[in-house]
Amino acid sequence: MIQIECPFCGKRDQSEFSYGREGQITFPALNADENSWYDAVFLRKNTYGRQIETWQHTHGCRSWLLVERDTVTHKIFSVKLAHTDWQKQIKKTT
């Protein structure tokens, strides 16, 4: 059972998190052509080895995270917030 180091909450059991999807996917603009949407939604690399993926700390701070994980060994190399400039956003809102 792996543990994920949440940037807000610290090291927590995997059972607190939910897997999202492959993190390398860049979703096209909402009005992009059908092919690029098709690629983003249906084509997966199915990486054997290291990949970036998104996880949500569902039973914690609810942050979405970018987790670099080895799909073979389940070893985790890095965890960071998916929202890169959340601090700026909070300032803008308040």
Added chain:
Amino acid sequence: MNPLRKKNQFRADNVEENVIFFFWNNKKYFANKGDSIAAGLLANNQHVIGRSFKYHRPRGIMSAGVEEAGALVTIGNGAYTEANVRATTTELTQGLSVYSQNAWPSVKFDIGSILNVLGRFFAAGFYYKMFMGIPPFEWGRGTKIWMFFEHFIRKAAGLGQSSRLPDPDCYEHMHTHTDVLVIGTGPAGLQAAISAAKEGKDVLIVEQDYAIGGSYLSQPDTVELETQIEVLKQLQVTILTRTTAFGLYDDKTVGLVQVMPAKEYKTSSKKPRQQFNICRAEKIILATGAIERSYAFINNDLPGIMSVSSARTYLNRYNLLLSKNIVISTNNDSAYETAIELENAGATITILDAREQIGNKLLQQIAGLRINLYLGSGVVKAEKGLNTSSIGKIKLVEFANNKWRYAGNLYCDCLLISAGWSPVIHLASHQGYPINWNEENACFLSSGDNKSIFLIGSARGIWTKAGCIQSAKEIFQYNSRKKHKPSTVIGGWETPLAPIYEICLHNIKGKAFVDPQHDVTSSDIRLAYQEGFISVEHMKRYTTLGMATDQGKMGNIIGLALMAEALNCSISEVGVTRFRPPYTSISLGALAGRNRQSHFKPIRRTPFNNFSIQNRGVMINAGLWHRPWYYPMESESLEAAYIREATVTRRSLGICDVSSLGKIIIQGPDSTEFINRVYTNPFAKLPVGKARYGIMLRDDGLVFDDGTTWRLSENCYLMTTTTDNASSVMARLEELLQVRWPDLSVQVTSVTDQWGGCALAGPNSRNLLTKIIDDPSEISNESLPFMGIKQVLMQNVPCYVARISFSGELGYEIYIPSDYAQSMMEFIWENGQKFECCLYGLEALGTMRIEKGHLTNAEIDGRVTIQDIGLSKMASSNKDYIGKVLKNREKLTDSDRPQLVGIFPKDKNKTFKAGALLNEAGYSNGHPLGWVTSVTFSPALGHWIALGFITGGLAYVKDKNIVLSDELRSNFLDVEIVSPQMYDPEGLRLHG
């Protein structure tokens, strides 16, 4: 075999205190405290313990440990019954009831043993061939007599039966964190724990047995063991006995299950019976030992045949000398130590050593003792003794000219076998560490990663005690950052072993068992080879080798060796199947822990829960929610109640709890833009104080969820979702904001639990509202138009009133802060009495929404497009939103896709159920035209109605005769396909 107790060695003054009684098949026997069930049975001269899985052959005790394949018993009575317990590893407690398994009428005379005579039909693949009716069983396929036979055979094969009563015990979960976890308390394990603790590490050491010591316990004196335990205690090492490390998982996690001794958990029901412990350690040291193997020869499963090391355990740990006349068949040095101790205890020993030469040291050790040594010898067949089910005679073979040949008979009542040792590498294998075949020692070895997971002692293939202890010390002598390179030498015998896996002669026939627990014989392995199941994975599944409760701890390697021989290759080429957790079986109760019933699925109650129950509401589970289902008057049935509730609501007034809808507050300068991207219909121009019904698509263009979103102020919205999707919509919005569109300044907050939602529906709903809110002018038709929302005061409590309708009547939803919900509901209900008024539940809610063709998850099931549900007008072409592009995929825009319709039975007295299929008359087979999703009796229309989907929708089936068929309930009727808006299609009632 007539085992003898040696003199009682207990140190306690009162010997009687150390005698306990137990019941074996309801008969009372006595044993010594500390005996395992197996030791207690042996001491009472009980040798046939159970009947085998397939052939019902009598089976006895084969070992003294966890690898036991013969002596499986059932312990306890009633709800406390525990089946398939290994007699060799379970401690006898005062008054314990022990029963034999898989035998009828008794273990000594078992009718099922007729199967043994019919054995040749029951070879590998029997079940597949028989049940599938393939040769040689093709003649029986599908016949009635065959079905009867199958029933009997399924019943005949098996082990113990567990209780069908609910488990009365409780189980606990816990998490442990430690620097070093040592698994196993033999010489290597204890030394590793001591070395680690001396370095100042926090150490936990676990032992599956009920006593600490591992192989120390099998030695004649326990001085060394006691010294080591004393040191451990001084170093404050945590020691857990009865604790099995059943699996090694990612991130250095070990699954432990600790079993409490029977007496302890029954005297106090608060104590857990088992504790499931998730242990995380920086270093994991596997000192799991090795298991002594047998080899295949005919009747090698007879009671009275055991491993050599187990005789040593029974002698030294339990003071039991198995027999006065013992034959040992071995191929390695390890058996000699036991032979000498058995001789010292008074037995006459015959050693058959498969090797043609042994070392001088061994020869010197046995010189002058009552030990007869035959070199180059083995056993080809064991035979029953007179008037007994146990062994009485063996047929010997000797090795000459590179092959075995028959060399006469030998009488004995106890045969001990040692064909080498298999290190317990299971845990390393769980994590996929490489496993390599070691030719010299004839065993599979693994070394973990030598960084954080280490194997030491005999688990690493080291056979001498000194070597084992040295291997434990080594780990901590190195800088822990570097990779450890073990220097201790594998092996350690004077003369290498001579590998034997099977001894057979073509003229001596019978069954030679490879996996005694699943009754897999050596000829089964050869049959698997003949029939092409040569891959180790195929062989395992075809023969069921290693698939019994012992997971092939004794038999797997013999099976691999026989396959290697058939294929004429080496064992390493045949390979080995990866071991899977658990190492030994663990109870489901331990895995569940306290997560049972409502602790597994906690109940969510709405803020109106007490009110509903006080008013005779019958509750129903909707996901985790408890929602009011219907409110029966006196002895009213569900059907009568919901018809009355819907009728009263449409005629006058109904009140309903709708709190379980998901409620999400969306705030921030970009919230309008955000909502506009999420929903298919435009929200940009929605005025403050108004709402829109919206449809949300997934990225792939299919419908995700629907709901209403209210604009509370310029930059603040209240979104409602369906009850089912509340959490997935929330997670989705968070993902969009945090991952995909971080440039949007929006915050989303779930407020589902903060607000109680109460729906008022019916022509009198506005009249009631005027009576309950503090300033009635705020809710006049003009100031609160359809789809308007307002914050009002009710009894001075700020609430939201929204004019919206799921029932199709004039209706409102009042959102009340949860803390006030109960008293406000009582207040509303009290005022409702001034009208003809009722409470209505989920069933009546469903009835009214089906009449109106409104959707729930029965229709929005993840497979429908926005066109399919007839809402394509809500798909804006003037803006971009999620799913817009892919919803236009070719097949998703076909006009012949199933579309939402209403369904009436042509004969208005007929009823039907959801799930029925729709077809054109005359086409009852094959792919249906459509299906029924929601069904109800409509009080407004006076007959049963339904929503469903049909190919091409209303337009396509207009002039066709459609038949509804429910094959399972044999219900077939003609139906009329109509518009899904079955009641008040113009929506006149909605506006009051």
